Amino acid sequence: xxxxxxxxxxxxxxxxxxxxxxxxxxxxxxxxxxxxxxxxxxxxxxxxxxxxxxxxxxxxxxxxxxxxxxxxxxxxxxxxxxxxxxxxxxxxxxxxxxxxxxxxxxxxxxxxxxxxxxx
Amino acid sequence: xxxxxxxxxxxxxxxxxxxxxxxxxxxxxxxxxxxxxxxxxxxxxxxxxxxxxxxxxxxxxxxxxxxxxxxxxxxxxxxxxxxxxxxxxxxxxxxxxxxxxxxxxxxxxxxxxxxxxxxxxxxxxxxxxxxxxxxxxxxxxxxxxxxxxxxxxxxxxx
Numbered sequence: 001x002x003x004x005x006x007x008x009x010x011x012x013x014x015x016x017x018x019x020x021x022x023x024x025x026x027x028x029x030x031x032x033x034x035x036x037x038x039x040x041x042x043x044x045x046x047x048x049x050x051x052x053x054x055x056x057x058x059x060x061x062x063x064x065x066x067x068x069x070x071x072x073x074x075x076x077x078x079x080x081x082x083x084x085x086x087x088x089x090x091x092x093x094x095x096x097x098x099x100x101x102x103x104x105x106x107x108x109x110x111x112x113x114x115x116x117x118x119x
Numbered sequence: 120x121x122x123x124x125x126x127x128x129x130x131x132x133x134x135x136x137x138x139x140x141x142x143x144x145x146x147x148x149x150x151x152x153x154x155x156x157x158x159x160x161x162x163x164x165x166x167x168x169x170x171x172x173x174x175x176x177x178x179x180x181x182x183x184x185x186x187x188x189x190x191x192x193x194x195x196x197x198x199x200x201x202x203x204x205x206x207x208x209x210x211x212x213x214x215x216x217x218x219x220x221x222x223x224x225x226x227x228x229x230x231x232x233x234x235x236x237x238x239x240x241x242x243x244x245x246x247x248x249x250x251x252x253x254x255x256x257x258x259x260x261x262x263x264x265x266x267x268x269x270x271x272x273x274x275x276x277x
Contacts, residue, residue: 082141089137090132090137095137098141105145
């Protein structure tokens with residue numbers, strides 16, 4: 001796995017979490033700019049999914065097993081879109097708080113992905 | 120989420136409830152997929168730990184379903200499951216600390232859920248407070264106002 005990509009996704013996820021956490025703190029729902037931010041983070045996760053699969057196809061092996069690696073890649077990709085839809089359904093500060101929680105979860109998944117790949 | 124046709128049911132996913140649904144959803148995916156992989160590939164290594172993770176996943180799944188479904192019966196069922204979940208976290212957490220040899224590998228509830236940022240022990244407590252309040256909110260307040268946020272018109276004048 002590209003370490004740079006993993007780090008970039010984790011940092012972007014944390015920035016998104018802080019941004020939406022700020023919105024929740026100010027009692028605001030998610031707005032268009034937040035959704036653009038979510039799209040950027042989702043795109044990073046999608047690139048990561050593709051890169052991960054390409055590396056598997058080239059015969060490289062994750063340290064902790066291919067199944068777990070692919071499961072985490074898919075989970076990381078699905079994470080932010082899921083909270084995006086939930087914040088569309090909940091147009092209050094709590095929708096923003098959910099996106100913030102989603103960003104934190106994605107950052108944790110990145111750490112796990114790094115471990116699973118083996119550094 | 121389709122709530123319109125059945126707005127008579129106590130809505131459990133409004134306001135802070137949506138955050139609970141997300142966190143429970145994450146725990147469902149985490150616990151179920153983890154135990155599925157472990158039971159399928161290395162069940163003999165730590166049968167007790169993996170079975171407990173699977174049970175935890177089922178409990179989380181049921182609570183998530185109850186929250187999304189809404190209604191008084193779902194609310195009570197979720198409340199019971201949260202209590203069971205809390206008991207499970209505390210018992211298994213203590214068990215793993217007192218007798219680590221029984222658990223060659225970790226469960227979702229090992230060390231009170233430390234591997235999951237202690238979410239397993241914090242979540243049921245938060246959810247129980249939320250579910251307790253949900254009944255009072257829908258019984259008294261008008262529908263249409265966001266739950267979790269006070270309706271100024273409903274406040275009695277001081």
